[in-house]
Every structure is written in structure tokens, then in C-alpha cells.
Amino acid sequence: MPSVLNxxxxxxxxxxxxxxxxxxxxxxxxxxxxxxxxxxxxVTLAVSAGELALDNFDRNKVRRLFFATVTxxxxxxxxxxxxxxxxxxxxxxxxxxxTSSLRSSLTAIRLACESAGADETGHSLVVCGDKRRCAPExxxxxxxxxxxxxxxxxxSDDGIAVVEGVYxxxxxFMDFWRMDGENTVNTGEARYSIEYGFQxxxxxxxxxxxxxxxxxxxxxxxxxxxxxxxxxxxxxFKKTGFESGAEESEELFLRIGFCGTPAPILLLAYSLSGIMxxxxxxxxxxxxxxxLVLLRGTGRGGxxxxxxxxxxxxxxxxxxxxxxxxLKGFMETEKINPFTSIPVLAREDGALLRxxxxxxxxxxxxxxxxxxxxxxxxxxxxxxxxxxxRKGRVYTYTKDYVYASPFPPTAMAVVDLDGGGRFYCxxxxxxxxxxxxxxxxxxxxxRLHEGGGFVHYFWKAMPV
Amino acid sequence: MxxxxxxxxxxTGTTKFGENFDMxxxxxxxxxxxxxxxxxxxxxxxxxxxxxxxYMPYAWGFEGNAGNTVTETLNLAPVPITRxxxxxxxGMEAIRNAALAVASGEYDVVLAVGVEKMRDVPSRGSLxxxxxxxxxxxxxKGRTAxxxxxxxxxxxxxxxxxxxxxxxxxxxxxxxxxxxxxxxHFQKEINIEQALNAPMVAEPLxxxxxxxxxxxxxxxxxxxxxxxxxFTDDFAVIKGIGxxxxxxxxxxxxxxxxxxxxxxxxxxxxxxxxSQAGIKNPSEEIDVFExxxxxxxxxxxxxxxxxxxxxxxxxxxxxEGKTALEGDIPVNPSGGLKSFGHxxxxxxxxxxxxxxxxxxxRCGKRQxxxxxxxxxxxxxxxxxxxxxxxxxxGD
Numbered sequence: 033m034p035s036v037l038n039x040x041x042x043x044x045x046x047x048x049x050x051x052x053x054x055x056x057x058x059x060x061x062x063x064x065x066x067x068x069x070x071x072x073x074x075v076t077l078a079v080s081a082g083e084l085a086l087d088n089f090d091r092n093k094v095r096r097l098f099f100a101t102v103t104x105x106x107x108x109x110x111x112x113x114x115x116x117x118x119x120x121x122x123x124x125x126x127x128x129x130x131t132s133s134l135r136s137s138l139t140a141i142r143l144a145c146e147s148a149g150a151d152e153t154g155h156s157l158v159v160c161g162d163k164r165r166c167a168p169e170x171x172x173x174x175x176x177x178x179x180x181x182x183x184x185x186x187x188s189d190d191g192i193a194v195v196e197g198v199y200x201x202x203x204x205f206m207d208f209w210r211m212d213g214e215n216t217v218n219t220g221e222a223r224y225s226i227e228y229g230f231q232x233x234x235x236x237x238x239x240x241x242x243x244x245x246x247x248x249x250x251x252x253x254x255x256x257x258x259x260x261x262x263x264x265x266x267x268x269f270k271k272t273g274f275e276s277g278a279e280e281s282e283e284l285f286l287r288i289g290f291c292g293t294p295a296p297i298l299l300l301a302y303s304l305s306g307i308m309x310x311x312x313x314x315x316x317x318x319x320x321x322x323x324l325v326l327l328r329g330t331g332r333g334g335x336x337x338x339x340x341x342x343x344x345x346x347x348x349x350x351x352x353x354x355x356x357x358x359l360k361g362f363m364e365t366e367k368i369n370p371f372t373s374i375p376v377l378a379r380e381d382g383a384l385l386r387x388x389x390x391x392x393x394x395x396x397x398x399x400x401x402x403x404x405x406x407x408x409x410x411x412x413x414x415x416x417x418x419x420x421x422r423k424g425r426v427y428t429y430t431k432d433y434v435y436a437s438p439f440p441p442t443a444m445a446v447v448d449l450d451g452g453g454r455f456y457c458x459x460x461x462x463x464x465x466x467x468x469x470x471x472x473x474x475x476x477x478x479r480l481h482e483g484g485g486f487v488h489y490f491w492k493a494m495p496v
Numbered sequence: 497m498x499x500x501x502x503x504x505x506x507x508t509g510t511t512k513f514g515e516n517f518d519m520x521x522x523x524x525x526x527x528x529x530x531x532x533x534x535x536x537x538x539x540x541x542x543x544x545x546x547x548x549x550x551y552m553p554y555a556w557g558f559e560g561n562a563g564n565t566v567t568e569t570l571n572l573a574p575v576p577i578t579r580x581x582x583x584x585x586x587g588m589e590a591i592r593n594a595a596l597a598v599a600s601g602e603y604d605v606v607l608a609v610g611v612e613k614m615r616d617v618p619s620r621g622s623l624x625x626x627x628x629x630x631x632x633x634x635x636x637k638g639r640t641a642x643x644x645x646x647x648x649x650x651x652x653x654x655x656x657x658x659x660x661x662x663x664x665x666x667x668x669x670x671x672x673x674x675x676x677x678x679x680x681h682f683q684k685e686i687n688i689e690q691a692l693n694a695p696m697v698a699e700p701l702x703x704x705x706x707x708x709x710x711x712x713x714x715x716x717x718x719x720x721x722x723x724x725x726x727f728t729d730d731f732a733v734i735k736g737i738g739x740x741x742x743x744x745x746x747x748x749x750x751x752x753x754x755x756x757x758x759x760x761x762x763x764x765x766x767x768x769x770x771s772q773a774g775i776k777n778p779s780e781e782i783d784v785f786e787x788x789x790x791x792x793x794x795x796x797x798x799x800x801x802x803x804x805x806x807x808x809x810x811x812x813x814x815x816e817g818k819t820a821l822e823g824d825i826p827v828n829p830s831g832g833l834k835s836f837g838h839x840x841x842x843x844x845x846x847x848x849x850x851x852x853x854x855x856x857x858r859c860g861k862r863q864x865x866x867x868x869x870x871x872x873x874x875x876x877x878x879x880x881x882x883x884x885x886x887x888x889x890g891d
Contacts, residue, residue, distance in 0.1 A: 372633045384634055400750055401635065407751060428654075428756050430646035431699040434620075435628060435638050441699070442638045446647055446749050446756065456749035458638040469654050480637055490634040 034148035035191035036327065037155065039301045039336040040085030042077055042180035043288055043343040044068045045461065046350055046359065053174060054353040063262055065289025067350060068163045068178035070359050070438045071460055071478040074101040075111050076489065077161030077180030079118045079477040081294070083422075084339060085157065085182035086119060093186070095154030096126040096147060098140035100293045102319075103162050104131050105487055107212070114489060115159060117385035118477045120419060134208065134260075134319025136160070137181065137293040141315075141325055142198045144185040155186040162292025165360055167216045173356075175261060176217075177289025181297035192304065192336065193327040196312070199241035202321035205229045208260070215361075226264045230318055231271075237322035238272045238314070245326065249273040252326075253311040257281060257318075258299045260290050277303060277313075287344050301340045304333025358438045366436035370483035377488075382417065387475070387491055389453050390415035398452035422475040423496070424449035429459070429467055443467055445493050447475075460492040472496040498772045499737055502599040504724035504890055505716050506731045507536025508849035513712035513837035514681045521559045521613040522569045524713035528842075529570060529609055536717035537727050540570055543717075544603040546577035549590035549610035551840040552626070560611060560841070577607075583876025584790065585739070586610060587714065587844025588883040592737050594718050604723060609715035610846070612839030619709040635746050642706050642791060644878045646698035647749065649793035651756040653700060658811055660700045664691035665814045666792035667704040670828050673821055674835020676861035681710045681837030705792040710837030714845035716852070724890060731890040732852040735869070736775075738768025739883045748878040757808075761882035762801035762875055769871075769884040770803075779804045779825050782886070783867040784854045786847040788875040789832040795819075799827070802873060802884070821862060829854065829862045847872040848885055855889040 047064040068077060078099055086094070097119070099112035106114075112127035130136045130143070137160040144156035161180035166172035185195075207225035210217050219225070234257065242248065249255075254277040259265040262285030269278045284302045291298060296317045307313055309331035317323045350356050357363045382388045382402075389400035394411035400420060405412050424447040431441035443459035445467070459467065460478055473493040480490040509531025511524050519527075533540060546567075550560030559565060563577030582589040587610030594608040627639045649663060668688055674680040686704060694703035724731045742761040743751055766778075775781045787802065789795035799810035804825055813819045819827035830836050830850045833843060851870035853859055872885045 368628050370629050370633065370637065371631065376633055397752075401747060408753070428647045428651040430643050430650055430701075431696075432638065432640055432643040432646070433696050434640045434642060434698060441696070444638050444643055444647070448752065452752075454750050454752045456636065456639075469651070480634055483633060488634055490637070 034145040034185055034187060034195045035189065036193040036195065037184040037186045037188060037191040038085045038089065039192065039297065040081040040083065040182040041298055041301050041336065041340045041343060042080035042084065043340070044072065044178055045346045045348045047347050048173065048356055049349040052350040052352050052356060054169065061263065062174040063177065063286050063289040065175060065177035066179055066291065067356065067359050069461055070361070071480070071492070072178070073105045073163050073479055073487070074103045074161040075105055075114055076477050076479060077163065077178065078115055078159035078182065081161065081180035081182040082115065082119050082157060082159040085184045089155070089184060091120055092122055093153060093155045094121050094125060094157050096144060096156040097121060098128050098130055098143060098156065098158045100130045100136035100140045100158065100160035101162055102132060102134060102136070102292055103164055104129060114385065117381060118489065120386045133321070134293055135317035135321065135323045136319070137297055138315065138317030138323035138325060139200070141183055141185065142200060142323055145195045145198060148185060148187050155184055158183045158185065160293040160297065162294060164292050165216045168357060168362055172217070172219060175290050177291040179288060179291035179294045179298060181294035183297055191330065192333040193329050195325060196328050197245055197326040199237060199244065199324040200321065201233070201237045201240070203233050204320065205233060208319070222261070226261065230259060230264055231267050234268050234316060234318050234322055235271050237324060238268070238316065241324050251312060252314050254303055254307065254313040255316065256296060256299050256303055256313055257316040258285060258290060258295045262286065262290065298340065301336045305337040307333060365438040368436045368481060370481055372484035372488065384490060387420045388417045389420050391418040400453050400455060420453050420455065421449045421451045424455065424473055426467065426469055426471045426473060427454070428469060431464060445473065447473055447493055455491070457490070458492045459494065461494045466495060499595060499599045500735055500772050501733055502721055503595045503718055503734045504721040504731045505734070505848065505852045505887070506719050506724055506727045507532040507534070507538065507717035508852050509535060509716070510679055510714040510846050510849050511712050512679050513710050513839060515615045516711040517615065519711065521611060524613060524711060525566065525569050525609065525611045528611070528713035528715040529607065532607070532715040532717050538605060538717055540572060542605050543572060543575055543607045544605055545575060545597060546572070546607040546609065547590040547594045548577060548579045549581070549586040549841040549844065550579060550612060551581050551583065551586045559613070566609060582881050584788065584840050585844055585874045585876040585881045585883045586841040587846065588848060588872065588874045588885060589739065589844065591716065591718070591845060591848050591885065592739055592883060595734055595737055598718050598720055605717065605719050607715060607717060608845060609713065610842040610844060611713040612841040613711050614709050614839055615711050632746050636749065640698060642698040642701050645791040645793055646701045648756045648797065649700050649791070652793060652797065655757060656808055656811060660692060660702070661688065662796070662811045662815060663700065663705050663792040664688050666789065666795045667691045667834055669814065669820055670789060670832040670834035673829050673862055674831025677831050677836060680831045680835045681708055682831070682835045701791055701793070707790050707833035707838040710839045712837060712839035712842045712846065714842045714849050716845060716849055721890070730856050732855045732887045733890045734885060735888050736769035736772030736886040737883070738765040738772065739881070740764035740768065741881045743880040745877045745880060748880055758797060759801050759875060759879040759882060761880060762798060762873065762884070765882040765884040766802050766873070769886045773886040775886065778802060778871070782869050782871050784829060784851065784864040784870040785825065785827045785873070786830060786832070786850050786871070787827055787873040789828055789834050790838060790875070792834070794875065795827065795832065798873060798875070802871070821864065826864045829859065829864055844874045844883065847874060848887070851887050855887060
């Protein structure tokens with residue numbers, strides 16, 4: 033049986049609160065959506081969550097990577113390939129971008145489950161991330177959150193949930209859409225969309241699936257369903273006969289907003305601690321149809337839930353609406369036009385995305401960027417490739433006001449990595465006052481800049 | 497065989513440094529060279545070989561990227577002229593190559609000239625663009641020239657429990673000296689409050705901790721010491737000249753052996769030059785210093801690397817006023833890069849010229865009394881290349 037081995041979540045700490053929201057029609061029922069950094073996108077959000085899901089698992093066992101999103105940075109060129117490199121997954125695995133619908137994360141889980149039997153020991157990793165934009169000053173601003181999530185699926189029995197069944201339906205219903213070239217989401221008329229889209233379509237699918245499985249709501253302890261507006265799920269619960277789980281859905285929505293493709297997985301993680309061994313949950317993803325995944329708990333979901341709670345509790349309200357506009361990329365700030373070279377990037381993929389350095393077989397010195405001649409003992413071509421540790425401490429730093437950034441100054445840090453090697457990079461998501469010599473940091477995968485017409489990803493340091 | 501006492505500098509020429517918007521690269525080149533020719537009492541046709549130091553041919557990408565720019569501008573054909581570049585050491589590298597060629601006996605009279613026309617592009621386009629828009633596609637992005645040296649300032653202040661005020665004292669001293677130098681970019685004294693309250697550039701470095709972006713050129717004429725008197729009685733002799741390279745431009749900050757408190761290239765360049773010149777105790781035996789104060793922290797670290805102070809004690813020299821014009825160890829009487837300006841390829845030549853002029857008693861209000869031996873030091877890149885020249889009055 034395919035099972036969920038681990039769940040990783042990533043919630044950016046910034047929140048758009050009512051205080052910073054400029055629209056005078058401030059709604060009464062409004063979330064505090066999580067807002068990603070200016071240097072984050074669906075790919076980096078997915079990598080951040082993927083790192084957590086893979087923690088303590090053998091990456092060489094991952095045979096498939098599926099990336100679900102409605103906000104892919106590259107429309108042509110596989111984003112999943114970038115993610116697979118950043119997660120340092122084996123080179124000969126299946127990778128795919130599964131995009132365009134808000135339920136694509138669950139579609140990816142279904143595909144992962146269906147391929148779980150293909151190689152008994154192999155795992156599938158589903159990662160998803162979204163940074164959706166609606167037009168400034170529209171009500172959707174108070175619900176569109178940014179996040180990443182990841183689910184590791186394998187055939188082992190000692191996971192956190194066992195998959196007992198899947199169901200899918202499709203629909204071309206127009207409630208959220210975005211055409212090629214547009215960078216904000218269009219929405220249909222709210223009440224019609226909710227009643228004839230979200231509610232009607234999910235109710236039908238849930239009833240259908242229960243019938244096929246021969247189950248009643250009484251056999252399932254929770255329905256995991258989050259509505260784009262944070263409240264329309266209640267009618268679905270009512271009409272399908274479910275009682276438990278509706279409050280959790282609302283709670284999560286109010287804390288981080290509706291976070292695109294990661295939303296149902298985040299809600300699953302949020303609900304996990306309440307699910308006992310043997311209890312069933314029905315995970316529901318909506319968007320251009322429905323994907324359902326029936327899970328049986330093993331009572332081991334506590335850690336994913338704890339991580340998520342911690343991320344939710346690290347809340348930093350945005351200062352003002354201008355900060356929000358800059359984070360979402362609606363305000364132009366000073367531009368740079370950095371040099372790039374596709375052959376250089378291709379040649380150095382292992383160093384730049386996988387963060388592999390070299391370790392001298394002669395004297396043991398770890399060096400980065402990778403070298404052929406040791407800068408300690410001068411031995412030539414006597415290096416082994418080594419994955420750098422992602423954790424370290426600040427050796428020295430500066431806060432640079434010259435470098436162009438939407439949020440100057442740019443903190444630059446020289447970091448001594450745990451286990452050896454030194455790294456020099458930008459810092460991100462840091463409270464400028466808290467950066468000190470000796471501060472603990474973690475390297476995270478971020479957008480560095482755009483050069484030559486495409487985004488360059490690299491590693492930055494963030495305070496632990 | 498050492499270069500000791502083999503080469504003399506018989507003529508110096510330095511343009512006014514600053515934002516010379518009315519002059520182009522060639523104007524700067526011509527003015528510096530003709531001043532040097534006149535000082536040395538040579539004619540352009542006497543020049544047998546030349547070395548041009550230009551770090552970055554900014555404006556067109558070609559002007560100054562080969563020796564021909566000198567050949568064509570001064571109409572020197574068919575004389576052999578070579579362009580050299582070694583980051584901020586570029587100018588002194590031109591002198592070093594010229595000096596070695598003279599010492600070899602191949603030439604009698606040669607030209608070393610450094611020119612940098614930085615302000616034909618916006619100041620953000622000249623130096624900052626180097627790091628922001630050029631270089632490796634992702635390594636070191638976010639690094640700027642001030643940001644690179646700020647990393648040392650942060651660590652140095654932390655290790656020695658100091659604050660920004662110590663750095664500001666270097667700026668105040670060099671501005672005071674620059675105010676006495678009619679060719680300096682800045683000829684204005686500042687006080688410590690101005691330095692401390694100036695806008696931040698890269699913490700802990702503020703505006704006055706940084707050298708400006710400047711246009712300028714400097715040239716000198718070198719000859720064999722034994723024939724110097726055929727041209728003039730007023731000359732300086734090279735006692736030692738050492739160059740050292742250590743580490744890489746884009747990898748220096750990744751190297752765990754770099755402690756961000758010292759520049760090994762400076763230490764080694766000084767060791768070579770002192771050994772050639774027979775100098776055991778530089779602060780006693782050398783009367784005047786020009787060192788590479790691209791940023792205030794660099795000057796303090798130079799004190800230690802040039803062995804004017806023990807490791808971790810360089811800051812005391814500035815606190816105690818020892819490196820002031822009237823102090824025991826006068827450093828940067830010209831105003832340094834801080835006030836004189838830093839047209840990169842020109843600076844190394846300008847510093848050697850300043851020392852030669854100090855030894856010849858030509859420095860007016862900023863003259864160090866009875867200077868007989870002097871030292872010029874440049875440092876390049878993130879501290880990965882350094883050159884030290886020791887000169888003595890010729891007599």
C-alpha cells in the first residue's frame with residue numbers, strides 16, 4: 033500500500049494584516065495571508081518544504097519528483113528539474129511539472145500513489161508551492177497566501193498515513209483563471225462561483241467516492257477541505273454529512289490565507305495530530321475539478337504538525353501596504369542587469385544548485401567553489417565531491433547600501449559551515465539588528481536576480 | 497641579483513585628480529607624461545620603452561586596453577609599450593615592470609604611466625558595476641567594493657573591541673592632509689562628527705570611510721641609477737620593490753584561511769621590498785609612507801601588514817596620532833586615496849611620485865621634514881595582490 037512517509041511545510045513569516053491593508057472595504061472575515069519574500073517563488077517555496085520532507089530520508093531512494101503549482105516561474109523549461117537539483121536528488125529520476133489547477137498538488141499525490149508499486153523501495157516526492165497575485169486593492173488580497181508543501185510517498189508501512197483510495201473528477205468551471213501573459217488572477221462572480229463551482233463540484237465528487245468505496249461519513253473521522261474564501265467549505269460539510277474538521281479549516285485560513293496548491297496539504301498537516309491510529313481522513317483538493325485521497329492514520333503525524341505550528345507562530349506583520357506591493361513585485365525598484373552565461377551555469381550546476389564543494393583527499397580541507405588544486409596542500413586533481421552542510425555561523429558580515437535591492441540594505445555574510453567549508457552570500461529574511469558575528473544561520477534556496485532574461489537561483493543565509 | 501640601487505626615478509608628473517569632465521583619457525595621459533618628461537628633462541623621442549597601467553577601459557572598452565593607446569596619443573611609434581593590469585596595483589605594476597626592464601640593462605630611459613578615466617560613466621557604473629553586473633553569474637552577488645572591505649572592518653572592530661570612531665580618525669587625518677594638496681580630489685578638512693554622521697555605505701563603513709571615484713593620470717620616467725645625473729641631480733632611487741599575489745578575486749571570501757584581519761599579499765610584498773632595501777625596522781628607518789587607504793579600515797590593516805605596528809595594534813597608531821603629518825610615522829601626507837582620489841590604474845604611479853617628490857622636498861605644505869627614505873604600497877582586489885616600493889633620495 034502506498035503511504036505518506038513524511039510531510040514538509042513552509043510558511044513564510046510575513047503576514048498581510050488588516051493594519052497594512054489599504055482597501056477601505058476591509059472585510060469583517062479576513063485572513064492574514066502569509067506573504068513570501070521578494071526573492072521567493074513557487075520553486076523556492078517548494079524546495080524549502082521539500083528539504084523538510086526529506087529530512088532523515090535517503091535522497092537516493094527518491095525515484096520521482098512531481099512539482100505542483102499554478103505559478104510556475106518557467107512556462108517552458110521544467111521547474112521540477114531545478115527543484116530536483118536543489119534538493120540534490122539522483123539525476124536519473126522521473127520529474128514532472130503538474131500545473132494550472134489549484135488541485136494539482138493532489139493530482140500529483142495520486143500519480144505518486146499509482147506509481148508507488150512500480151519499484152518497491154523507491155519513493156515519490158510531491159512538492160508544491162505558490163505565490164499567486166491578484167490585482168492590488170481587490171478583496172482577494174486578503175485571502176491569497178504564499179506557501180510551500182511537500183509529501184514523501186513510499187510503500188513502507190511506517191509512515192504517517194496509509195493511502196486507501198483515490199478519486200478524480202474534472203471540470204472546466206471558470207472561477208479562477210489566468211491567461212498566458214497575465215500576472216494576476218481573474219475571478220468569477222463570488223457567490224455564483226462558490227455555489228455552482230466549489231460547493232456543487234466537491235459535494236458531487238465526495239458523494240460519488242463514498243458510494244464507490246461503500247463508506248459513509250461515519251467511517252471517516254475528518255474531511256480535509258479548505259475553501260478559497262475560507263468559509264464556503266461549511267456547506268460542503270453539511271451537505272455531505274461530515275461534522276469534524278470544519279473549524280480547523282477556518283482556523284488555518286485565518287492564520288495564513290488560502291495558499292494555492294499547497295493549501296490542502298497544509299491543512300492535512302494541520303489536522304494530523306488529531307488523527308489517531310486507524311482513523312480515516314478524506315483529503316480533498318478543488319480546482320478545475322476534484323482530487324480525493326482517502327488516508328488511514330498511523331498516529332505518527334505529530335512532527336509535521338509541530339513544524340507547521342512553529343512556522344505559523346513566527347508571524348511578522350508587514351509594516352505597510354508599500355512593503356506588500358514590493359514583495360508582490362508590483363512596484364519597480366532599481367534594476368540591475370547582471371552578466372550571465374548559460375555554459376557557465378550548465379558546467380557548474382552541481383556547485384550552484386546542489387551546493388557540492390570539494391574535499392581534498394590529501395589534507396581533508398573542504399573548499400567551495402569546487403577546486404582542482406587544493407588551496408591548502410596544493411595536491412592536484414585529488415578531490416572528492418562533497419555536499420556542503422546547510423548550517424553554519426556568521427564569521428563576519430556587512431549591511432550594504434550600495435547594492436540595488438527592493439529592501440536595502442543587503443546583508444552579506446561570510447559563513448563558516450558546520451563540518452567545514454566557508455560560504456559567502458546574501459542574507460535574507462533577517463532582522464537587520466539581529467545579525468551578529470557567531471549568529472547561527474541556515475542556507476536556503478532563493479531567487480538571486482534575473483539576468484539574460486531568466487531567473488538565477490542560488491543559496492542565501494537566513495537566521496535560524 | 498636584486499634591484500637594489502639600480503633604478504632611479506628622474507621625473508614625475510601627476511594631473512589634478514577629480515571629476516575631470518572636460519578632459520578625456522588622452523588629455524590625462526598627455527598631461528601626466530609631459531609633466532614627467534619636463535621634470536626629467538627628456539624628450540618624448542628619448543623614451544625607449546613604456547608600460548601603461550589602466551585597470552578598466554571603461555568608456556569604450558578599448559581605450560587603454562593595450563600599450564598602443566600611449567603610442568598613438570603621444571606619437572611614440574615604434575617604441576614597445578605594454579599595458580599591464582593587476583587590480584588596484586595596476587599603476588605600481590607598470591612601475592615595477594619598467595624598473596625590472598631598466599635593471600636588466602635592456603633600456604636606459606623608460607616611461608611608466610597609469611591612467612584611469614572613471615567618470616565618463618556614472619560613478620555607480622564604474623566601480624559598483626564591476627561587482628554587481630560583471631563577474632560570475634551568481635557567486636558573490638551583493639558584493640560591492642565597500643562591502644568587501646566592510647567585512648574586514650566588522651571583524652576588526654569586533655576582535656579589537658572598537659567602534660566606528662577609530663575608522664573615522666583615518667578619514668579626518670587624510671582629509672586634513674588632502675586640504676594641503678592642490679592636486680587632490682578633495683581639498684577640504686572634515687571633523688569626526690561629519691565622518692560619523694555621513695550616510696552609511698556598507699556597515700560599518702560610511703561615506704567618509706570610502707575613497708571616491710576619480711579621473712586622473714600619473715607618469716614617471718625611470719633610468720639606470722648610474723646615469724641619472726646625466727639628466728638631473730634631483731632624483732630618487734628604488735631600494736626595493738616587491739609584488740605578491742594571494743588568493744582569488746571571486747573566491748577570497750570563501751577561503752577559510754583568510755581571517756579578514758590581514759592581507760598576506762601586503763605582508764609578503766613588504767617582506768620582499770624590506771629585504772631588498774635592507775630595512776629591519778620600517779617605522780624607524782622609513783620617514784614617509786603612502787599606503788593603500790581605499791577604505792579607512794584598509795589603512796589600519798596596512799599599518800600592521802607593513803610592520804609599523806604589531807598585529808591587532810594598528811588602530812593605536814591612528815588613535816595616538818602617530819601617523820599624522822607631524823607624527824613619528826607620517827602615513828598618506830598626500831591625503832591618500834581618501835582625499836587625493838583613486839583613479840585605479842593611476843594610483844600606484846601617483847603614490848610612487850608622491851614619495852619621490854617628498855624625498856626631493858617638493859611637497860609644499862604637506863612636506864614631511866627631512867624625508868630621506870619613503871615607502872609606497874598598493875593593494876588590489878579583495879586584498880589578493882599587493883606591491884610595495886621603497887625609495888631613497890638620490891645623492
